Amino acid sequence: MQIRLSGEDYAWRLFVLLSATVLPLGTLALLVAMALSGADTVSLVAVGVAATVLHVTAWGATSQPVRAFVAAALAMVVLALVPMPGWSSGVLTPSSLCFLLVLWRLVAVGPSRWVAPALATAVAGVALAGMASTLREPAGARLPLWMPVLEVMLLLAVVVGVWGFARVVRAQRQRSVAQAAQRLAVARRAERAEIRRDLHDVIAHSLTLVVAQAEAARVGTAEHETERALAQVADTARAALLGLRGMLRVLDAAPLAAGDIVPSLDGLPALVAAAATPLHRVTLTQHGDRRAMPADAESALVRLVQEGITNALRHVEPPLSVTVHVDWNVELDEDGGGDVVQVRVQDDGGSGPRTAGDPGMSPGTGSGLAGVARRVEAAGGELAVVRGKGWTLCARLPTVGTP
Incomplete structure (x- = not known):
């Protein structure tokens, strides 16, 4: 070295x-x-x-x-x-x-x-x-009296001057150390925030799907032992989800503006298909020809879809229908700009919202949707959240070029 x-x-x-x-x-x-x-x-x-x-x-x-x-x-x-x-x-x-x-x-x-x-x-x-x-x-x-006095004054000026210069150098060094420590702290918070987001976006989403699929399978089985085993699977997944959220609170930190590892749009159909169960109808439709997107915008789009599906499965009583629609021609339809894509995640409200005492209900931290909003904003997009019978998440994100 x-x-x-x-x-x-x-x-x-x-x-x-x-x-x-x-x-x-x-x-x-x-x-x-x-x-x-x-x-x-x-x-x-x-x-x-x-x-x-x-x-x-x-x-x-x-x-x-x-x-x-x-x-x-x-x-x-x-x-x-x-x-x-x-x-x-x-x-x-x-x-x-x-x-x-x-x-x-x-x-x-x-x-x-x-x-x-x-x-x-x-x-x-x-x-x-x-x-x-x-x-x-x-x-x-x-x-003459001035000779020893002059000698003392000159020596004093030299000593104080050297000491003062060294003091300035010390202050500059301390500022540099403080700035380096601040940069290190920011980097650590950013790393913790990235870990926190990835844990929430990936693991929490997967656990929510496990709960939803286990509950759907319980409805379709007539065997008591199988139903009890599936109930245990759902309860275990919910407990793991609660434990994960507790860890996320420990890892809570200021989020990065951009630069995340990019989930690919190629995996969007598989993500939607994995969420479907007999009690949860989840579909994906796309309009227009897909265009290239900046890395942070592509990440924001996938995470938005993931968060919308996760929230619907977690907070809405099945049977439930969730639609994901990606419109690549939205801007072309309006003024020919062709520089944005619109994504909409909408649920039909199912049988109504889950209550706090519902066994399928797992309390959230409220950070998932806020994190998605920050991702969309950092990518130069806009996010709107509308509540009717169900929930609708609608975002516009920039694309690169025209089809």
Whole structure:
């Protein structure tokens, strides 16, 4: 697997590499100047060790920013307190720039609880360096007051500037993480919604057909044992349907606008034929020549037919008649546009609506028809629901081209 680095990671590694190759040369030159100025061995060793620690922390901050910052801060304290030639502070050693790298890394990617303490530590270090420089002023030397003040102000500006820039980078990183988390959450909700719709459209429809066919078979048999077995089949299917709806409520999520797996129109006749029983007359008629449809419109048409049949079998007392009519020429009949298809699913009301206490009645969640309406709308179509003696679902959906 190939791991690609972000631009921020490239910049960080580049700065660390430069700090390890360029800054040591400047620090070495400073040590030579200190030796020529008569600095003692302890001071030279202290500056050299502190500089080495700073370079090590710059590398270590990649994976351990907190530990690297603590070590770098201690090294800077050593540089601030070690006597240096003249009045200036040892924090101006070239290797001290590694502390700024470690500070940036900690604030940008380290734990959030360290963001404010990092700034406080850096500011305290600047104050310590300024005090040490003032106390180290050679006897008899009357330096202008503005020189140590200017040094402190410049150091403070650099530290605060690096901290502020790192804070901005951290905020951008957090926004990116939040956006990625939001996209992931949306994708998960979409996936759950798709699973929920497919379970409702396919399994719930099939279970409803099992119940209807078992009840129809009970009417046509005279054997008591067979009738009881069929009643058990119907009750088991209804129990499974109720359990499925409970799971669907758990999976409830915002639906996708489009892009579902497309049920084919080729399977529409089989879908209608499977719903027919001696007590349920379900027929399909088509007018005109079939035309191609967008994927989401084709899915919406099939799901509309499926939901209309399922609702009729579930909520209407048999004997029942359901007609499915697909009119490919509806727009041609009106104004010659030929760019839509009309599908109508209508039941005759049967022997009346089932009551809540009817053994064939299974309470629904009301989400099936709402889901179909969203599918039709997302596909650019229109849905109308009319209630008379029975129910009529009528939708217009776009097609591609003319016959």
